[in-house]
Amino acid sequence: MTVPASVYRPVSVEPTHSWVITLQKPLRTGFATFTVDGTYTAKPGSTRQQAYKDIRAWVEQQKPELVDANVMFFSLESNQL
Template identity: 50%
Template sequence: MPSTDTPSTVEPTHSWLITLQHPVPNGFTIATRTGSSTFPPGYPRQDAYTGIRDYLARREPLLAAADVLFFSLEPYRL
């Protein structure tokens, strides 16, 4: 996957937001994460989604099996 940790010297091409739900002993907890990434032109949206999920699973293993409640991937510039 292209970079999800965009260096500060490179402007990202997209920003993303994802909300996940995962079980805890007495119910569920919800986690929302945001970030920015750099993708080449024509990069498939599904690959971007999968890459972001993999990135989060590496950073926070508890989120690897979480259910997605919301996902947004938008161009970085308005």
């Protein structure tokens, strides 16, 4: 899953980072756990914290039931090998 163009992804620019996030939220019968990955294009001068906030907001927009879920795992790495 790729963060949409509206979250800092100009068409002419290759994604700068690859990410993975796992969220978990308690339910009456157990837990809802969701893992998703994608790519992110950072604006010049942006921070890792801003990338996390952008990605988390996008995931919560896609899966509103995970708003306020606990982050079990988050990784943001350079997309270039």
